[in-house]
Amino acid sequence: MASAGAEKHIRAGVLDVAYREIGPADGPPAILLHGFPYDIHACLPAAEILAARGVRCLVPYLRGYGPTRFAEAATPRSGEQAALGADLLAFLDALDIGQAVLAGYDWGGRAACVVAALWPERARGLVSGGSGYNLHDVARSGRPASAEAEFRLWYQYYFHTERGRAGLTENRAGIAELLWRQWSPNWHFDAQTFARSAAAFDNPDFVEVVIHSYRVRYGVVPGDPAYAEIEARLAAQPMITVPTQVLEGSDGGVFPPTSETGDSAKFSGPYRYRRLPGIGHNVPQEAPEAFAEAVLELV
Numbered sequence: 370m371a372s373a374g375a376e377k378h379i380r381a382g383v384l385d386v387a388y389r390e391i392g393p394a395d396g397p398p399a400i401l402l403h404g405f406p407y408d409i410h411a412c413l414p415a416a417e418i419l420a421a422r423g424v425r426c427l428v429p430y431l432r433g434y435g436p437t438r439f440a441e442a443a444t445p446r447s448g449e450q451a452a453l454g455a456d457l458l459a460f461l462d463a464l465d466i467g468q469a470v471l472a473g474y475d476w477g478g479r480a481a482c483v484v485a486a487l488w489p490e491r492a493r494g495l496v497s498g499g500s501g502y503n504l505h506d507v508a509r510s511g512r513p514a515s516a517e518a519e520f521r522l523w524y525q526y527y528f529h530t531e532r533g534r535a536g537l538t539e540n541r542a543g544i545a546e547l548l549w550r551q552w553s554p555n556w557h558f559d560a561q562t563f564a565r566s567a568a569a570f571d572n573p574d575f576v577e578v579v580i581h582s583y584r585v586r587y588g589v590v591p592g593d594p595a596y597a598e599i600e601a602r603l604a605a606q607p608m609i610t611v612p613t614q615v616l617e618g619s620d621g622g623v624f625p626p627t628s629e630t631g632d633s634a635k636f637s638g639p640y641r642y643r644r645l646p647g648i649g650h651n652v653p654q655e656a657p658e659a660f661a662e663a664v665l666e667l668v
Contacts, residue, residue, distance in 0.1 A: 404475020474498025
């Protein structure tokens with residue numbers, strides 16, 4: 370396990386965000402963002418590599434994970450993409466960081482893509498794990514994919530049901546461990562590694578945020594009106610203009626690998642796509658050196 374600095378907290382927007390800061394305070398900043406169902410430990414190995422190279426790394430727990438909490442009980446526990454992007458923007462503001470490299474995958478990659486697309490002046494560069502353009506097209510979400518792709522998304526449809534909500538409530542660790550194994554078939558993590566991250570799922574808002582995330586992206590439930598303007602801008606599927614590095618594992622179990630160019634048509638700035646042989650969905654934890662290298666090319 371990578372070592373890390375002490376846990377810190379900061380009020381950022383609607384959240385009290387728990388995060389780790391690693392590296393020199395005067396180094397170029399990079400925000401490393403985890404996905405579902407993982408936590409900051411996915412990003413800490415890469416953060417240690419970057420810190421040794423002089424990068425100031427900030428690794429927050431997303432809403433619904435670990436010690437991060439909503440500041441107000443009345444705030445809707447939204448998991449929509451606009452909320453994740455707004456959280457990241459508020460985190461940058463709270464830390465008085467004008468611009469940073471934004472690096473993430475899955476939910477964290479979505480937050481990074483939202484900010485890079487809508488507030489490009491805040492992103493020195495983008496590292497996106499997966500095919501790259503990690504923004505939901507909610508208007509087209511009802512169109513079925515191939516049978517193979519639909520099979521891989523079983524958990525999302527499960528979460529659309531109240532049985533799925535009850536299942537996640539009662540068996541969050543079991544579901545998460547199954548997804549880890551399905552999504553990263555070549556990553557032989559041990560029980561200690563999983564348990565370290567699974568503790569983050571005991572957050573009291575985890576289930577509500579996750580269930581909302583997987584329902585709102587298909588239009589099954591409405592979003593939080595507080596983010597309606599951001600969602601309207603994202604509905605246009607805006608081009609991402611900032612310098613971008615895309616890392617996609619060849620053996621990720623969520624979606625089949627994309628073409629050799631990834632989603633390059635959705636990026637208008639400098640763009641590099643790399644496919645990582647033998648790597649699954651959890652790119653920064655499975656391939657921390659490659660993830661850190663991508664960040665270093667942008668700082």
